[in-house]
Amino acid sequence: MEACPSIKNILLLDSEGKRVAVKYYTDDWPTLAAKLANEKSVFTKTMKTNARSEEIAMLDNYIVVYKFVQDLHFFVTAGDDENELIIATVLQGFVDAVGLLLRNEVDKRMALENLDLILLCLDEIVDGGIILETDASVIAGKVASHGLEGAGSLSEQTISQALATAREHLARSLLK
């Protein structure tokens, strides 16, 4: 309990429980099979709930905070002695940052088309289980800034500018 709050995993699944992007930070689920089984269990146990705002459940002695946006299911998992509100803050940061990066067109298709942004976003939220940043606009800013060639530090840019550049980048990205 004295330890720093830690996150066990972050999952982004589609409406059938398939992976869009997942990130595990601990060995609680050591194999691919164990990970997939965990995702299936988490997905089926929450799918019937109406999680348009943040919801929470205790599943297999883990706390899972989750939220659904269109056909995307966002989950953040932590140990059962963690402060629920801290986990919820991480989830909120993740969901809102994805919203900013995808310009509020948050669905599976957009997420896959901009998978690089989603992966970078995950990378900026949690590092090896330790919370790196929870403020959505800062997270999105850090992710988006990678499109700014030689533009210097982010602080000189407004978020909207950064996002515009990001948008331009993603239009080019993945698709020739």
Added chain:
Amino acid sequence: MAEPLVKKDDDRDDEDYSPFLGIEKGAVLQEARVFNDPQLDARRCSQVITKLLYLLNQGETFTKVEATEVFFAVTKLFQSKDTGLRRMVYLMIKELSPSADEVIIVTSSLMKDMNSKTDMYRANAIRVLCRITDGTLLTQIERYLKQAIVDKNPVVASAALVSGIHLLQTNPEIVKRWSNEVQEAVQSRAALVQFHALALLHQIRQNDRLAVSKLVTSLTRGSVRSPLAQCLLIRYTSQVIRESSMNMQTGDRPFFDFLEACLRHKAEMVIFEAARAITELSGVTSRELTPAITVLQLFLSSSKPVLRFAAVRTLNKVAMTHPLAVTNCNIDMESLISDQNRSIATLAITTLLKTGNESSVDRLMKQITNFMSDIADEFKIVVVEAIRSLCLKFPLKYRSLMNFLSSILREEGGFDYKKAIVDSIVILIRDIPEAKESGLFHLCEFIEDCEFTYLSTQILHFLGNEGPKTSDPSKYIRYIYNRVILENATVRASAVSTLAKFGAFVDSLKPRIFVLLRRCLYDSDDEVRDRATLYLNMIGGDGLVGETDKDVKEFLFGSLDVPLVNLETSLRNYESSEEPFDISTVPKEVKSQPHAEKKAPGKKPTGLGAPTTGPTSAVDSYEKLLLSIPEFAGFGELFKSSAPVELTEAETEYAVNVVKHIYDGHVVFQYNCTNTIPEQLLENVTVFVDASEAEEFSEVASKPLRTLPYDSPGQSFVAFEKPEGVPAVGKFSNLLKFIVKEVDPATGEADEEGVEDEYQLEDLEVVAADYMLKVGVSNFKNAWDNMGADCERVDEYGLGVRESLAEAVSAAINILGMQTCEGTDVVPSNARSHTCLLSGVFIGNVKVLARISFGIDGPKQVAMKLAVRSEDQAVSDAIHEIVANG
């Protein structure tokens, strides 16, 4: 090559559309060749990396060769100046987790980025490098990391600090050198930097209590900016409180004011962390609890499910230790029963069940009934278990609780849920005699329509044991016989056995059972027919199997008195012939298996008597084992068997432990011996016991162990006579004597000739606690009052200087060997006095209750007042003797 990555804006309706449709690992690896192009196309390279990351994320794995190739190709991309691409390169390197010699390739590129002018490069390069680096490289980059920690850019500082937290696990001595920089970062104005710095600083100093205490003292006075850092500070503060409370003599808890102030923080995260910390303080008083409970109560009616969940979960925990403190929240809690979120509703219900009083039970059950229909089985099981404990708490309410259990038993549900209900009913029947008839009736109803064979057979078995003893056994017959008509063969066979039990136990029913069993002779299943034939012959009275009524009952109700392993071996060895199989030829001893079968190394015998497997639950099997030895048969009923006491050090040639079996006028020592030398076979193993320091004991029998092969435990016994019903104590010294024979490891055969040898074992003591059975009482006060003061004896004792009150209490409990009641074995850490309630049964089956009040004064002098009540003045005195001599 997969090339479906063409975006069209008008195919939105196509649900299966994915830019990665048809993606293949082989093809993507081919594509990765673009990394080697002299003219890098940054966008295309980014795309390929995204595809590679997609594959990895979907669980695809790269072979060692593939990973190496991709890694080397990716390192080429450091040439590109494209920031976006660089970020993807960082991600890719982290995902590939390169080997040490590969790390060297990218080190210089990453170090260059660490010192770049672009902050994003610096932050990310630090994180990547620290992730993949080992200790030697770390010393090279240490200087840069220390600078980065105090960098004015918060992203860079955080990256270095978080990397420091990870590196502390692998290279603590290096990271500990950064204390000064980390300390400076704690003062940072950037919220997250402060959070990461605080986490790292605490981890560096966590083994230094004084330093942590100083850290907390300085920060609780200052201003911590980020809510996350504030949460950390609360955790560290509770740690300091926990460690210092030992020394606090009186007065207020240090830092409690800080925790209380955090309850008024503007961030809910911090408020909750503080409230939770207060509820978890050891020995928290109700005055301290009140403000925390008040904020949690407010959270209960929040619109955010996460807040409600957090609050109700914490209150649920508080209810276990301080049910009264939570009762104020009951009204809010009741409204949560209908919460959309089922986790919250279940927690609310179980909390209410814990805090509820006798009068609220009925109302609560009504609310729960509505709730049960629409939650998942796993929640229902939690509720069933809570109801079971509630029923044991308020036995008078068994009627409504039993009705509730039976009604949910009739509803739809999976196996685990139904089993939880059936188990609960069985436990209630066992513990609340009044509930027996209605409970059995509910179970009968249930098996009328039960889809689980396992549950049906379990219930039929239980019914066979309990049903005949009820006031009107005949009413169960119909339910049981219905099973014979309607169910599958396993259940039918089980029902036949149950019928036979009724027939054997209730004479008036015998003729009717006879008719029913005779019908079973025509069953389509041979097991059912066989059982029916057997039971008919037995209960018929003129049969061959059971000679007397007692034998019949023994056969039906008794349990199998031979170890299953032995029976299995005998049956395997039995060859069908004219000679019928005779169960009395099956050895009752837990026999060591022949060496020839034990070639497989490390395989331990798993028989009932294998002394290492679950010795505490083994009392029944001990009893059977002892009964099977003719020398001990005349000793009467076994009163108690102790836990095994080791007589040898671990890892010696011969491992021996002993179990003390106490009878009224005898004591039997069971020596469990294991031979750990593969080249030896021991024969005629005896324990020579010198009882010269145990005057009241005289040896009456000794049963040697014929052979003791390698790694196959066996038992040798020695029996002593002692004065009847007297808790005689004494010390015994033990010498293991045996004939040792060399074994050829190749053939496993032992030499003909053996040599006598002996082996000194440690001493063994029989103490007063050996004559006391731990038997709890559910309501100590009632039991105490009912026992009356006729045979009470009260006395006071000084225990001298003890380490702590808790230590003195547990020492007293151990000397007496009695069961602590109502959790009074737990002593609050700062208590100055404590009362401990004990109960037990003393040899001669005399119930004993004891109430011990302890007090400790300044120099740790402990005094205790022992009040003993029992049914026999002599026993009350004997208990005092134990303490006086202990």
